[in-house]
Amino acid sequence: MSSFNPQTVAVPAGHFIGGRLVAGPPALQVRRPSDGQVHADLPLADATLVDEAVQNAWQAWRNTDWARRAPRERARVLRRWADLIEQSVATLAPLESVCSTRPWRDATAWDVPFTAEGLRFFAEYADKLGGEVAATQHDHLGMVVAEPYGVVGAITPWNFPLVMMSWKVGAALAAGNAVVLKPSELTPYSAVRLAELAVQAGVPPGLFNVVQGDGRTTGEALTRHPRIAKMTFTGSTRTGAAIMASCALNGPKPVTLELGGKSPQLVFDDAPGIDRLAGVIAGAITGNAGQVCVAGSRLIVQRRLAEPLVERIAQRFAALRPGATWDPEATLPPIISAPQAARIVDIIERARAAGAQLRCGGGLFDGGPGGAYCQPTLLEGVDDSNPAVQEEIFGPVLTVQTFDDEEEGLALAAHPHYGLAAGVHTADIGRALRAMRALSAGTVWINRYGRSSDFVIPTGGYHQSGIGKDLGRQAVEANLRFKSVLIDLAATH
């Protein structure tokens, strides 16, 4: 299978405001995580430019008919946008891959089509959430009328740039809002291409603007802006809390936050198909090199099954081959940045100092073309207080804990702060459902792990893993506010 040449990938290194690319002086360098080389520069939107983008979105929202046009027409435009995205896979996939950790092969087969299909899913909701008629007293008619907020601010992370954008922007636009998006400064380019295609599909210019820059300058200016009526964010718990505080201090506004996780894989000794299971568990922590919010990072396995399962997982880890996102033979992508790789190594070292035993892996691969590649790592002998059990690592690092009975397993699966997702593996449906009830997590997968293309199932966390949902009906509803109307039917009688 042929891939792409990173040297020849031209990137739209600018903002996208009012339907056109807006250049600016280079302020940030964007590196390719695969080989550590600087690929291109990026301008940085200061508060003045963020204001321009937000005012532009506000004017577009007020002056075009996006919020008022027939919802099915909005849906048609979003579907056309999805079609253009799919038709652009040959240019979008390299643009997505070159500065991210997304292998070109996966970007082509999954990220780009999944982005398009997500937009189609949201398009289908455009005319389905109008509000409701309330059960009022007989001589009155009560209505709860759904309306868009106006301008929604979105801040997205680097681990699945296109897909994360489609979840935020698709839901907001389908509900009739305008959007100002700040993509991660590490993976900024596909956002601009996405916005160009939106205009081509018929989204009015200005309705979807992209500002480039870092969190401290551009991100903060966006969250503070009084015209931003709602914020939506995916990223770390720490930054999510900062965004919430900033919103609260500068004119309160609702926030949707999809944050960190430390998700358990709870495996009982009757779990079906040990080889398949080993594949599921290994895949859930090595996919995108573990840089996934719902990565299954804690294996909690009933004692009898522990050794054969861990042995099979270790074999799968050993079979992975690190390599650049443009290397079609590679099966383990790079870590996004040198600081992020250093952070992973630091947690592994602290975990070992606290008593963890290394079954395999334990650091970065030596040599290679530059960039940082983390060895898939299994840490055994950890207790609940171990840093590798407590902290989100965001790398291919799996801890192993064993239990004897259901109660003990469930106790180990609980985490003091996070509650993003959990996996339960057992042939006993009663036990699976008891575990589902007991687990304090926003998503529970039973005898599988990871999201599917069932976009109707929302995603989002409990506790410090977040507030609100992406995907599902709930994601569209979160982009609507509700006006209460009460009519006195007797008054005109």
Ligand code: TXE
């Ligand atoms: O994330 P940040 P980072 C977790 C994961 C990872 C850690 C750090 O554990 O190791 O976060 O990664 C913008 N105001 N996740 O530092 O800081 C920033 O520019 C407004 C989990 O990359 O959360 C980027 O666009 N915006 C996660 C986005 O926030 C700010 C995915 C994410 O950056 C800001 C990524 C501020 N003050 C990391 N500071 C997941 N849930 O999937 C930063 N940003």
